Amino acid sequence: MRPFAYVKPADVEAAVRAAGEPGAKYLGGGTNLVDLMREGIERPDTVVDVTGLPLDGVETSPGGGLRIGALVRNSALAADRLVRARYPVVSQALLSGASGQLRNMATVGGNLLQRTRCPYFYDHASACNKREPGSGCDALEGFNRGCAILGVSGSCIAAHPSDMCVALAALDAVVEVRGPDGTRRVPLADLYRLPGDTPQVETTLAAADLITAVELPPAPIAANSRYRKVRDRASYAFALVSVAAALEVRDGTVTGVRLALGGVAPKPWRAREAERVLLGGPAHEAAFRRAAEAELAAATVREGNAFKTGLAVATITATLRDLNEGAAR
Template structure:
């Protein structure tokens, strides 16, 4: 690991000033992803700006039913918060599914959104990777890709985003707030992550030097009856091979409102809007759920060794929506 400067800050303006003075600086939250990447040489910051003491560690419930979550809230605190569990249970479930207790105690909300892919080629500095070294190639396409993208990928990168939390946030129209030297700004999560295209090294739409300050979840009554389901290759802590965040409101047998997002299938949390549109007004049941999943997955372009994800995601979505519908009918 190369030598680096370390500075701790207690106010947002100070943090922005330190990062602005040094293009090779990085903000440090829990360090559960950044420090690992520094050890392998993927990240080589000249300075770490520790933001854990910034006043951004609160979760505030709005009277309208939404939530405001500070960027330095730990994943453990997020999952345990009573209003998160009551208003957005799928979010609490996603966080609990995402990591071990030790990691959740350190990892922050802002850092979770910015974590990098766990593709083995990205993490191996001896191998080419367009995300790490633009223009060097994507060996995963012809190599090991059984856990890679089936949606929204390109010939330049087929890696998937690893966040569980981000999938639930995507389902409920989260908005990311940030600060820059020029003032505050906001990005809907649907616009936060950039499409892969031919520039996979450009991952988010955050302005240069921006500091994430929080995430806002707008009111969503349907979210109170939601679930996050994750499939992984072992029962213990592991990254997903496929996941679904789902919420559904059924009235008189028909789908009145539904939210769906997929994880581990694209370079960003994948909002399943085609499936949502297909389901609105449909009679709730396995047949309609399967048709909606098929409509969403029509766009899938699997590689030779990850085509199983198409069937996996179809079955997963049908199962979760069926469970939610049957529970609501009891």
């Protein structure tokens, strides 16, 4: 590991100033950054440790939403009474990710900013436009079983790894960011960039921008929500396909729906087309399948990940069916 300077700022303003220096990186739980430093992929000159900042609370916001500090640990958020009652899909997503030990260390802000990656990202002998811009992408014709099928480009087909972010995307979460020019609020949908020709640029944040909180708006529909994750093994594995869904049904008609997908795109994927097809239509399995097929119609598949299209359709359908049955009880 390369030598680096270590800074632990006393407040948010000092953290932003320190991170504005060339080669600086924020450190939260370190569950992604430290791995990447060990592998020689991230090479910061200065590590700005923000774990001492007062950003670790979960509070009710005006109107009935939640404000979640960026340094809340994943395990603490999953267990939070308000999250479990109002937004069960968030708790379920968190508990399906990583291991208990990692959840105890990982922070909400760090989860949002973990690198989108495939196996070639770690392999210095392979071509990876994300690791070395302009070098190519060996995943295109190589081992791409876990790679994305929506929102991809000829430069990168890596899939976003987070479970939590899929649930947040379904709930229209907003990210609070402190930068050199003050505080701003960024809808989660606008935080991430698709790869295009610059897959190394994954978010819309500037270098010194510090995520300070995540806001969940009031969402009564979230009381009937669920996260379903399909993976190769029962624990400690990224999703092949995951679904975060919330459903509201009245008299057999879909009156509200929120749907986001994981494991299939370079960012948490809000399934807007499926939502459009579902809203105002009948709440039955055939309709759920038609909506899922409409969302996946835009998929771009490779030999190794072509199965994800059918798997995503089946997972969406099953998740909505279960929510519909639960709403009818």
